[in-house]
Amino acid sequence: MKEKPMWIKKAAPFLLKKSLGMKISISDEEILPPSVIQFEKKILDRLTLLFYEDIAINGERRYTCLLCKKSGFTRKGMFRHLFLVHREEVESELVDVVQEAFESSRK
Numbered sequence: 001m002k003e004k005p006m007w008i009k010k011a012a013p014f015l016l017k018k019s020l021g022m023k024i025s026i027s028d029e030e031i032l033p034p035s036v037i038q039f040e041k042k043i044l045d046r047l048t049l050l051f052y053e054d055i056a057i058n059g060e061r062r063y064t065c066l067l068c069k070k071s072g073f074t075r076k077g078m079f080r081h082l083f084l085v086h087r088e089e090v091e092s093e094l095v096d097v098v099q100e101a102f103e104s105s106r107k
């Protein structure tokens, strides 16, 4: 397995919550390196696309995990599921997105 940068551990739950639109009491600057903050939007979009899907049923949002296809999660439940079950995948994906973003910004 490839080495992950230190900030990923804290950033994974933080970015997951953020992409799900959950309340967060800490700021970007406390969690993310400045070089990563500039790519935050890209990272959040990617998390949304790859890890979950939300649909409205009777006006209520329900989430489906795209990794194992479990469905019916509330927003909080979705976060807990991804964090507890798929943390490794989420962390490696974060590393990849950031790396790609860096590379494409250097072109």
Ligand SMILES: [Zn+2]
Pocket: 065, 066, 067, 068, 069, 070, 081, 085, 086
């Ligand atoms: Zn899952």
